Amino acid sequence: MKHQMEPERGLQILFTLEDEMVVETVVIPFSQGRTTVCVSSQVGCAMNCQFCYTGRMGLRRHLSTAEIVEQAVFARRLFTSEFGSITNVVFMGMGEPFHNIENVIKAASIMVDEKGLQFSPRKVTVSTSGLVPQLKRFLRESNCALAVSLNATTDEVRNWIMPINRKYNLGLLLETLREELRFKHRYKVLFEYVMLAGINDSFEDARRLIEIVRGIPCKINLISFNPHSGSLFKPTPEEKMIEFRNILAEAGLVVFLRLSRGDDKMAACGQLGEPGDIQAPMLRVPEQFRMAV
């Protein structure tokens, strides 16, 4: 595993693997001494979410346990002096972690092991697009935190922007969480919701979101869409994101806004990878959204 810093793209680290494939890791310094390393679990991704740059690559291969852990080890070594220490790990880089569940569960356990990287389990978060059987397994076998990329409040929209929903729909995903979390004491799932202008950001969506997560111990992250070349979508304006947030907060939900981290040099969620010439297919835009994209 060789590595190289990409000064042009800020805190992005590129690792060249033994087979010359390249994987990306991002270090995100927040305020108050919190620094998060965002690790990849695959080269590319098979899930083909329509708003995600990595998804366009298709899946090249899974990463081994060692290749995942090494990203956190290296980031910690590199950033300890400059930004304090790495405090959090999120599996939100390239790939769908639960598509590579075996290696991800092992990597996460090494990260929290006393003889390993000694992170607190609450500070290691695995994010999924919603592979239901693997999600159940993770909740039963791992004590690390879980994030679920929701990104829509109806099957109609989610079937389009996240095709995995055709296999495991919203009802099944949310019912599984409701059931499984009954056995996890003081555990909250983090729902991620990337806001796409005119697609999933209406006030009706906000009200539906309140209904569909009812009974699930959760926090919600509203994420600003990071545009990339060739993408159909536009980010929801900041004021609208704030109004959307307020509707959720007034209903008693714990909700955070993750506004864009700014410049296009910063490597960010859903902007990692290099699709190349052969790309995953773009899906047909449903009739009612033709004007929005």
Ligand SMILES: C[S@@+](CC[C@H](N)C(=O)[O-])C[C@H]1O[C@@H](n2cnc3c(N)ncnc32)[C@H](O)[C@@H]1O
């Ligand atoms: C890149 S994914 C990796 C983890 C996992 N595959 C998943 O989907 O949760 C991490 C997060 O980035 C979000 N994301 C993907 N593309 C994005 C984009 N262009 N702008 C903002 N967030 C994006 C996803 O919805 C997800 O919540």
Ligand code: SF4
């Ligand atoms: S959002 Fe996650 S699951 Fe979807 S294509 Fe991107 S990396 Fe894969």
